[in-house]
Amino acid sequence: MTTTDSQLLLDIGLSGSMSRDDLIVTRANRAAVMLVERWPEWPGPFVIVAGPPGSGKTHLATIWREEAGARACDPAQLTAADLDAAQAGQPILIDGVEPGAFDEATLFHIMNAVRTGGGGLLMTSAHWPGAWQVRTPDLRSRIQAATTVEIDEPDDELLIGVMTKLFADRQIAVDASVIRYVASRIERSLASARMIVERLDKASLARKAKITRAFAAAFVREYDDNQGEFGF
Structure with a gap:
């Protein structure tokens, strides 16, 4: 699964909704949410949100883009138009920075223009920004001066909240104890939560069975027996 796929799987809601109401806040992401939502009262002009694929970065960034009226820029193709927007005072969003996959000179000029x-x-x-493989000393200094906040791996509260929402979006009634059981036994990622809800839905429809504790337990055992592949 690519990073882009993980981001799409993560940012939850079957309709791909990125609204503030759809953002589930727990210990895992609370610091990042609180910092981003302080806009425009940030500690400085630059904020970096780092976290594993599927942790909610794109969802949070989308909320900020809409709130701030920011220009969304492709990190792999930063342009003169992006620089012009920064010079005009428009907030800038660069979502999904990959190590070594951006033009350092353009990013440096954009950061100067933002300031x-x-x-x-x-x-x-x-x-983490230290792994971005930045070769330009002045740009490295700018990045090191940014306020950086990390989103942790999803905790149980977040996984349960996400799965509850996904089942509700599908208009499926699943007991909270069943959701807690499944959440405690899957890979700790929101992409996995999304995937298992989809597969449980399909399996229950195919077997014309309600998603009970016993049904979910059999499903999880099948997943484990197939070493991470769903046999249902």
């Missing part, structure tokens, strides 16, 4: 133009810059990445 002088009075806007803000939010960057997200699955990698």
Whole structure:
């Protein structure tokens, strides 16, 4: 699964909704949410949100983009138009920075323009900034000066909240104890939560069975026996 696929799987809601109401906040992401939502009262002009694939970075970034009226920029193809927007004071979003996969000179100029133009810059990445392989000393200094916050691996509360929402979106009534049981036995990622809800839904429809504790237990055992592949 690619990083892009993971981001799409993560940012939850079957309709792909990225609204604030759809953002589930727990200990795992609370610090990042609180920092981003402080806009425009940030500690500085640059904020970086780092976290594993499927942790909610894109969802949080989308909420901020809409709130701040930010320009969304492709990290792999930063353009002169992006620089012009920063110089004009428009907030800038660069979502999904990958190590070595961005033009350092353009990013450096954008960061300088954000500072002088009075806007803000939010960057997200699955990698801590120290692993971005930045070769330009001045750019490395700018990035090191950014306020960086990490989103942790999903905790039980977040996985349960996500799965509860996904089942509700499908109009499926599943007991809370069943959701807790499944959440405690799957890979700790929101992509896995999304996948298992989809597969449980399909399996219950195919077998014309309600998603009970026994049904879910058999499903999870089948998953384990197939070493991570769903046999249902």
